[in-house]
Amino acid sequence: xxxxxxxxxxxxxxxxxxxxxxxxxxxxxxxxxxxxxxxxxxxxxxxxxxxxxxxxxxxxxxxxxxxxxxxxxxxxxxxxxxxxxxxxxxxxxxxxxxxxxxxxxxxxxxxxxxxxxxxxxxxxxxxxxxxxxxxxxxxxxxxxxxxxxxxxxxxxxxxxxxxxxxxxxxxxxxxxxxxxxxxxxxxxxxxxxxxxxxxxxxxxxxxxxxxxxxxxxxxxxxxxxxxxxxxxxxxxxxxxxxxxxxxxxxxxxxxxxxxxxxxxxxxxxxxxxxxxxxxxxxxxxxxxxxxxxxxxxxxxxxxxxxxxxxxxxxxxxxxxxxxxxxxxxxxxxxxxxxxxxxxxxxxxxxxxxxxxxxxxxxxxxxxxxxxxxxxxxxxxxxxxxxxxxxxxxxxxxxxxxxxxxxxxxxxxxxxxxxxxxxxxxxxxxxxxxxxxxxxxxxxxxxxxxxxxxxxxxxxxxxxxxxxxxxxxxxxxxxxxxxxxxxxxxxxxxxxxxxxxxxxxxxxxxxxxxxxxxxxxxxxxxxxxxxxxxxxxxxxxxxxxxxxxxxxxxxxxxxxxxxxxxxxxxxxxxxxxxxxxxxxxxxxxxxxxxxxxxxxxxxxxxxxxxxxxxxxxxxxxxxxxxxxxxxxxxxxxxxxxxxxxxxxxx
Numbered sequence: 001x002x003x004x005x006x007x008x009x010x011x012x013x014x015x016x017x018x019x020x021x022x023x024x025x026x027x028x029x030x031x032x033x034x035x036x037x038x039x040x041x042x043x044x045x046x047x048x049x050x051x052x053x054x055x056x057x058x059x060x061x062x063x064x065x066x067x068x069x070x071x072x073x074x075x076x077x078x079x080x081x082x083x084x085x086x087x088x089x090x091x092x093x094x095x096x097x098x099x100x101x102x103x104x105x106x107x108x109x110x111x112x113x114x115x116x117x118x119x120x121x122x123x124x125x126x127x128x129x130x131x132x133x134x135x136x137x138x139x140x141x142x143x144x145x146x147x148x149x150x151x152x153x154x155x156x157x158x159x160x161x162x163x164x165x166x167x168x169x170x171x172x173x174x175x176x177x178x179x180x181x182x183x184x185x186x187x188x189x190x191x192x193x194x195x196x197x198x199x200x201x202x203x204x205x206x207x208x209x210x211x212x213x214x215x216x217x218x219x220x221x222x223x224x225x226x227x228x229x230x231x232x233x234x235x236x237x238x239x240x241x242x243x244x245x246x247x248x249x250x251x252x253x254x255x256x257x258x259x260x261x262x263x264x265x266x267x268x269x270x271x272x273x274x275x276x277x278x279x280x281x282x283x284x285x286x287x288x289x290x291x292x293x294x295x296x297x298x299x300x301x302x303x304x305x306x307x308x309x310x311x312x313x314x315x316x317x318x319x320x321x322x323x324x325x326x327x328x329x330x331x332x333x334x335x336x337x338x339x340x341x342x343x344x345x346x347x348x349x350x351x352x353x354x355x356x357x358x359x360x361x362x363x364x365x366x367x368x369x370x371x372x373x374x375x376x377x378x379x380x381x382x383x384x385x386x387x388x389x390x391x392x393x394x395x396x397x398x399x400x401x402x403x404x405x406x407x408x409x410x411x412x413x414x415x416x417x418x419x420x421x422x423x424x425x426x427x428x429x430x431x432x433x434x435x436x437x438x439x440x441x442x443x444x445x446x447x448x449x450x451x452x453x454x455x456x457x458x459x460x461x462x463x464x465x466x467x468x469x470x471x472x473x474x475x476x477x478x479x480x481x482x483x484x485x486x487x488x489x490x491x492x493x494x495x496x497x498x499x500x501x502x503x504x505x506x507x508x509x510x511x512x513x514x515x516x517x518x519x520x521x522x523x524x525x526x527x528x529x530x531x532x533x534x535x536x537x538x539x540x541x542x543x544x545x546x547x548x549x550x551x552x553x554x555x556x557x558x559x560x561x562x563x564x565x566x567x568x569x570x571x572x573x574x575x576x577x578x579x580x581x582x583x584x585x586x587x588x589x590x591x592x593x594x595x596x597x598x599x600x601x602x603x604x605x606x607x608x609x610x611x612x613x614x615x616x617x618x619x620x621x622x623x624x625x626x627x628x629x630x631x632x633x634x635x636x637x638x639x640x641x642x643x644x645x646x647x648x649x
Contacts, residue, residue: 007294009314013086021089025154036154037065039325041083042144042191044069046136053223056140056336056363062387064328071324076198079316080248084185084195085287086317090150090173094184095270097177109179113272119239122186125193126235132190133227140363144190149173182271186285196284197234201247204230243282250304250312252281252292258300265292265301275301288313332385336366339381339394340374349380349394352402354409356509357439358389369409376400376408389439403466410464411440415447416531416562417457420475420524422594427458427527428474431516433467434489436509443470445508448496449488459531467513473527480519486512525594532562532596535570536587539578543585546603551584554600554612556643561588561596569636576621579630582606583615598643613642 025036037043044065047057051066075082084091101108111118135143145151147165157166176183185192197204211226254265254275265275271285275292290313293301303309339346360369366384373379373393378400383392395405420427437446443460450457456475463469472485489512496504522530560566570588577583577600585601600612607615616639620632 007290009311010086010290013314013317014092017087018089018092021154036151036159037061037142037145039068039321040065041068041072041324042194043142045073045194046133046142046144049133049223050137050140051333053137054140055338056366057333061142061335062328063332064325064387066333067324067328067331068321071320071327072195073198075316075320076195077201077247077249079250079288079313080199081192081195081287082313082317082320084189084192085289086314087321088191090189091185091287093173094177094182097174098181098270101178106179108181110272111180113242113274122238123235125188125190126231128188129190129193130227130231134224137223182285186271193231193234196238197230199244199247199284200234200237203233203237207233238284242284244284245282248288250288250309252286252288253302253305254279254281255300255302255305258298260298260300262297264295264297268292268295290314332387334383334392335363335386336370337381337383338370341380345380345396346394348396348398350397351392351394352405353390353392354406354438355390356436356442357384357391359439359441360384360389360391361386372409376405379405406438406466407464410438412462412464413440413443414459414461414531415443416459417447417451417473418459420458420527422524424476425524426476426521427524428476428478429520429522430472430474430480430485432470432472432485432489433465433513433515434470435467435511435513437462437468437470442508442510445494445506446470446489446510449491449494452495453484453488455484458527461530473522473531476521480515482515485515525590528562528590528594532588532590533567534588535567535574536585537571537574537578538585539574539583542578542581542583546582546584546606550604551601552604552645553648554598554602554609554643555591555646556598556600556616556639557591557595557641558588558598558637558639559596561598566637572621572623572633572636573616575623577615579622579624580615582611600643609642609645613639 021036024038043061044067046069047061048066048069051057057066072083098108111121132144141160145160146162147169148161149166149170151159152161152166152170155161157163172188173184176188207226207229211221211223214221252275256279259276261276263276266273266277268291269275270289270291271283273281273283273286273292275281281292288303290303290310293303293310299307303312339349357369360366366386369384369391370382373382379393379395381394383394385391393405393409395402434446437443443462447460450460450472456478457472458475459473461471461473463471489510491510492508494506494508496506558566567588574586577586582603583600584603587599589597589599591597602612616637618635621635622630622632625631
């Protein structure tokens with residue numbers, strides 16, 4: 001408790017960080033996001049490596065994480081491992097597991113510095129560092145998420161993790177830290193390995209310089225060799241010397257005149273460093289936590305040899321964090337920045353920016369958008385900025401115009417707000433014009449705003465133009481209230497219900513331009529047809545086998561077939577039925593009674609209504625996966641009312 005009081009600033013930062021993480025992840029105060037990686041410096045450094053090597057950023061990473069990583073490196077070089085000692089939640093848990101062991105009076109397993117066990121275990125974190133960086137840079141996906149104990153706990157084991165890896169990592173973290181002082185930080189943490197490499201800053205700078213010179217001379221040397229050399233030399237320097245020579249510039253200094261050799265500082269050091277046997281603490285494990293200084297009753301220990309520096313590490317932790325936060329908010333690197341085609345054309349390129357592309361939200365969707373652009377003659381590159389939802393498109397003006405590119409990349413969209421009552425056979429159609437809603441998701445957001453209004457609006461449909469054409473389908477008796485429609489279009493925030501409860505706030509910035517004169521009308525059936533995305537798949541192998549002889553059609557009404565959450569699973573049902581003998585095809589449509597339904601074509605004699613119903617309701621569906629292998633999956637649909645074979649005129 002005395003140490004806690006004397007080192008209050010550090011513990012305030014640690015507990016404050018922990019509370020902030022809990023507040024963000026649990027959304028106690030209604031915060032709209034809960035990203036456990038939002039300020040992850042290790043993910044940021046991995047992303048920077050991916051960006052430098054491949055010109056892309058790992059999915060979900062932004063400039064904020066990169067700046068956190070860059071500032072972490074700067075902080076290690078100047079002030080030691082401040083993130084580890086003051087902010088890292090795993091470092092906090094590591095120390096408190098050791099305190100719990102002491103409270104329970106369980107004997108510690110001691111691994112002395114410089115022993116064979118100590119040297120062998122220190123290799124593990126460098127192997128993990130190499131493996132994580134190699135896999136992340138090669139795939140543009142943060143591999144560490146597969147087993148990171150913090151990520152697993154923060155996401156409630158619902159993140160992009162590999163369960164068995166995460167469970168092993170958590171077991172090692174809890175058991176290792178409970179019995180061995182700072183086990184995770186000293187032996188397993190890849191960020192600890194990277195921070196130690198930064199402590200040997202001169203060696204690392206020389207390695208980077210040699211790598212750059214070799215590549216500049218024309219010899220193409222893979223980045224893997226630089227990664228391997230940095231990991232290997234970092235490990236060798238750590239076990240051969242264990243002490244840093246030049247960096248960090250701030251160290252714990254012991255006054256031999258004041259010191260009474262009580263040894264309390266070494267005992268209180270989380271890492272068990274022999275602070276009482278050195279003039280200046282150069283041990284690579286030291287993170288300037290200040291526990292040794294807080295324990296000293298003789299004022300023999302200081303930071304940098306000056307008592308006035310007592311709170312410099314704590315203050316610099318806060319300063320560096322907010323510096324990284326500011327730079328991350330100010331600077332955004334593109335998730336991808338790629339060019340293709342004839343390099344001679346690259347000198348002629350001009351670019352324009354498309355704002356509000358929320359569907360381009362990570363590396364995968366950025367690459368998919370790039371693939372779309374590569375099919376357009378005259379377009380030669382793209383840079384995506386997922387944080388601010390915009391892209392820069394590079395094109396040759398003599399080959400294609402900006403307006404034509406915008407038209408070709410636009411995907412017309414529709415969104416059904418509500419189903420008109422059966423008795424309402426005529427639907428009013430109103431055309432309005434908008435800007436800043438060229439993403440395929442924007443009509444959904446606008447439709448949700450109209451749905452939340454509770455008024456008689458039934459659907460939205462868009463068509464490319466400048467400004468964008470938006471058709472509103474509405475109750476025939478609903479008045480055309482332009483002021484209300486404008487307020488819906490220009491609403492800045494939308495409350496979206498989240499699956500499982502709660503709401504998510506979506507910020508939008510649509511612009512209302514105007515309204516066409518007059519209105520049109522269509523029938524209810526025509527509206528339902530327009531809003532429905534039909535699905536039709538023939539089972540070619542089965543059709544070739546039976547040649548369509550003695551075919552029949554089974555119709556099954558399914559009211560929710562127009563909902564995206566349902567339609568996205570149609571390929572699973574199609575795949576399942578195609579593996580069963582006798583099924584020839586499946587399609588979805590609006591039947592003569594204006595009901596959404598499945599129509600399944602099959603061979604009489606092999607199947608009948610009962611066998612079809614049994615196939616639809618099996619406890620497991622057998623499908624062929626992308627690798628061409630058969631596997632059993634849980635059913636994606638639940639069927640309540642049986643269908644029947646019908647006659648088709």
